[in-house]
Amino acid sequence: MTIIDNDLLSIQKARILAENAFEAQKRLAAFSQEKLDEIVECIADAAGKQAQALAVMSHEETEYGRWQDKYVKNGFVCGHVRRHLRGLRCVGIIGEDRQKQIMDVGVPMGVIAALCPATSPVSTTIYKALIAIKSGNAIVFSPHPRAIKSIGHVLDIMIDAAHSKGLPEGSLAYLDTVTSGGTFELMAHRATSLILNTGVPGMLPSCYRAGKPLIYAGTGNGPAFIERTADIRQAVRDIILSKTFDNGIVSSAEQSVVVDSCRADEVRQEFCQQGAYFMSEKESLELGALFYRPDGKPSSRMIGVSAATLARRAGFDVPDHVRVLIADRKYVSPDDPYSRGLMGPVLALYVEDDWMGACEKCIELLLSERNGHTLVIHSRDEEVIRQFALKKPVGRMLVNTPATFGGMGATTNLFPSMTLGSGSAGDGFTSDNVSPMNLIYIRKIGYGVRSAESMGYDVCPVETVPCLSGNPGPKGLDIKSMQTLHRILREAVQVLDRPGNRY
Numbered sequence: 001m002t003i004i005d006n007d008l009l010s011i012q013k014a015r016i017l018a019e020n021a022f023e024a025q026k027r028l029a030a031f032s033q034e035k036l037d038e039i040v041e042c043i044a045d046a047a048g049k050q051a052q053a054l055a056v057m058s059h060e061e062t063e064y065g066r067w068q069d070k071y072v073k074n075g076f077v078c079g080h081v082r083r084h085l086r087g088l089r090c091v092g093i094i095g096e097d098r099q100k101q102i103m104d105v106g107v108p109m110g111v112i113a114a115l116c117p118a119t120s121p122v123s124t125t126i127y128k129a130l131i132a133i134k135s136g137n138a139i140v141f142s143p144h145p146r147a148i149k150s151i152g153h154v155l156d157i158m159i160d161a162a163h164s165k166g167l168p169e170g171s172l173a174y175l176d177t178v179t180s181g182g183t184f185e186l187m188a189h190r191a192t193s194l195i196l197n198t199g200v201p202g203m204l205p206s207c208y209r210a211g212k213p214l215i216y217a218g219t220g221n222g223p224a225f226i227e228r229t230a231d232i233r234q235a236v237r238d239i240i241l242s243k244t245f246d247n248g249i250v251s252s253a254e255q256s257v258v259v260d261s262c263r264a265d266e267v268r269q270e271f272c273q274q275g276a277y278f279m280s281e282k283e284s285l286e287l288g289a290l291f292y293r294p295d296g297k298p299s300s301r302m303i304g305v306s307a308a309t310l311a312r313r314a315g316f317d318v319p320d321h322v323r324v325l326i327a328d329r330k331y332v333s334p335d336d337p338y339s340r341g342l343m344g345p346v347l348a349l350y351v352e353d354d355w356m357g358a359c360e361k362c363i364e365l366l367l368s369e370r371n372g373h374t375l376v377i378h379s380r381d382e383e384v385i386r387q388f389a390l391k392k393p394v395g396r397m398l399v400n401t402p403a404t405f406g407g408m409g410a411t412t413n414l415f416p417s418m419t420l421g422s423g424s425a426g427d428g429f430t431s432d433n434v435s436p437m438n439l440i441y442i443r444k445i446g447y448g449v450r451s452a453e454s455m456g457y458d459v460c461p462v463e464t465v466p467c468l469s470g471n472p473g474p475k476g477l478d479i480k481s482m483q484t485l486h487r488i489l490r491e492a493v494q495v496l497d498r499p500g501n502r503y
Helices: 004-026 033-049 050-062 065-083 121-134 145-164 180-188 199-210 230-248 261-273 281-291 307-314 355-367 380-393 403-407 479-496
Strands: 094-099 102-108 113-114 138-142 170-176 194-198 214-219 221-226 256-260 275-280 323-326 346-352 374-378 395-401 440-446
Touching: 004 113, 004 138, 004 170, 004 180, 033 050, 033 065, 033 145, 050 065, 050 121, 050 307, 050 395, 065 121, 065 230, 102 214, 113 121, 113 180, 121 138, 121 170, 121 194, 138 180, 138 346, 145 170, 170 403, 180 199, 194 199, 199 214, 199 281, 199 346, 214 374, 221 355, 230 261, 230 346, 230 374, 256 261, 261 275, 261 346, 281 307, 281 323, 281 355, 307 323, 355 374, 374 380, 374 403, 380 395
Parallel strands: 113 138, 113 194, 138 170, 194 214, 221 256, 221 374, 256 346, 275 323, 323 346, 374 395
Antiparallel strands: 094 102, 102 440
């Protein structure tokens, strides 16, 4: 009987994939932006043709969310995002100011190790593949174990399409035997330049140990503030639409609502009219106890299911029209599950006397899990909006829009993205809506436009320059020393220009 050690197998495959990707990226780095764009269009077309089937497949495999909404997300990436990428220059000369005589040259990072969530496996995988190839990078995926079939299937579709357009083999690949050891080997491999982790917090310690630059797009306890000048009906509609999309599993979706006390009764009434159910204290405690396991990790059976299903599992029933469950809360506490991110159609509601109290409450909520992901404010008062923008430890602040759709750039002019960086209090090195521009470094080119003498830097006589050769004789650099210094500098520049290195 043959015994297979899957962890050793996964580690070996990770090494092979990383090395192949490194060699493939050398060839990919020579592609023009136009050639890269041709490949991007091809893989977006191929994935788009299977968008509905992939949505159904991922829902059946993970049991998270609604396939209809996953279909919308797949279409968003293959359509809206693809159109937004057209005309964007990421490699070669990407910017030039002839008047100032400076240029920007886009240089790919190299090999990217990518992790995708089980909540949005297909759309996130397509998105990462598009932006990696667009920016001239190779990308190797480690699929989420709960969504390995869906992620593998969409990658097979895109790989076949990309190869037909000349993408070097190995530039787009994935681990088909996934273990934590194999994933770590992929991230820590010397060929890997960057880790792109979307919504897999359990792998964060391994990401840090890998010692590579990390872009992390997680979730957070994102609050929505309904200020006294807001259009209450529209604000409530936006929040419910956002929080019920894909049963509340989108990372930027609202987790709590903070209300100006003078409008609180009106807000409650509007929520009830639009399909919300305010739980009793007993019901909210029974439901809250189910969301997290004793070890503090989320319970997978409570993620991405409907409000009616959540209520039944907590031992109570709600009317058929109910779409969102709401728990009244006064305080933010690490022991209260409603102070944390709940990936389902559930909201906590806080009432504050004025916008200043609401401001502090929002800060508490944003810092309760240190992720500072997304904040929404519904208001017509520009001064209050500006004060919120200045004071919140958050990656993105949205104004008068649903958080789910505004965060991903569908209802705002933020870059359309399925990878939303956590905030200034979070993890990773950017809070951007991650785009191809986050996957390159920019080489700056500057022409000489004025002489050193005109800036007051007079040329010193040779005899006043300290001698580096160590030989007795004239006080200055002899020809041999100058040649040695020139060789050292040239070799240093060559090392920095190797794929995977960054200035």
